[in-house]
Amino acid sequence: MKIYVRNTTRRERLNLRALKSEARKLLSSVVADPQTSLSLSLIGDAAMRRLNREYRGKDRPTDVLSFGVQQRGALQPRRGTGARERSLGDVVISVDTARRQALGYGASLDEELRRLLIHGLLHLMGHDHERPSQRARMRAEERRLAALIGLRWPY
16 A cells, blocks of 8 residues: 655644554555555645635635546556556645644644545545435444544544
């Protein structure tokens, strides 16, 4: 399992090593193929607002967006190597929104980033929360994954 992390925020001192390690543990819990990769981007509200407007038609920032790869089964060459991997997709988190939400929940920013990582990963796996039955299944899986990494759920 390979996790690619990109952090465009510079104001926060984020523990990217721990986040990457937990992302790898979460990914291996939901995907059996060890050649699977996941990209995680940490951005600010301005960039998130642009993405949300472009891809969802909503002109405001949101906490997390997930972008799945069109052909999940296709093996892609990894840059600079002959190795091949399957990219599950990208999870993009607004650190600014995560910080505000964490304050509202009485949680740390680290906890909220992990919660949003779980939520985004589950969207990549096909989970949704539009209907009550979908929401119940997704929440159960969120709780399971949170327990896997020692994250209290809900706040």
